[in-house]
Amino acid sequence: MEPPTHESSGSTTLRAINRTRGTVLCAHLEDAGGLAGQSHGLLGRDGLADGAGMLFVRGRLDPFMWMHMFFMRFPIDIVFLDRNNVVMHISHRLRPWRVSAMVFRARRALELAAGATAASGTAVGDQIDLARS
Secondary structure (H helix, E strand, O other): OOOOOHHOOOOEEEEEEOOOOOEEEEEEEEEEEOOHHHHHHOOOOOOOOEEEEEEEOOOOOOOOOOEEEOOOOOOOOEEEEEEEEEEEEEEEEOOOOOOOOOOOOEEEEEEEEHHHHHHOOOOOOOEEEEEEE
16 A cells, blocks of 8 residues: 655654565554655654554655654664565664665655564565555
8 A cells, every 4th residue: 555645644654564574564654744744753752662663755846755863862673675565675773873875766654663663574576565554
């Protein structure tokens, strides 16, 4: 399923299912929203609950995605997806004050609790389905 656009999503919650492995990658995926929401992301939080995460969608004119951990208080996993929701790159347990790789052609990024990708067995090449909760 194609996730909702930021303009129409409001407080939509999604689930990220790893179709390749038959596992749940994220049970409660919050849409980061438009530019204002994406610039704030997880800042100010003390952590992510198990099964929680945030979805970021690349702008139309941006050639790549990357995520920074400036001012973050906890490590996270970041999963970069292409336009077909296939995993292109995973940043495992990215710590505060670090930056992820620049991932060209990535359309979406999922910020998840540290260890979520390993727990679900998610790997590069896996197909991820995003569905409304």
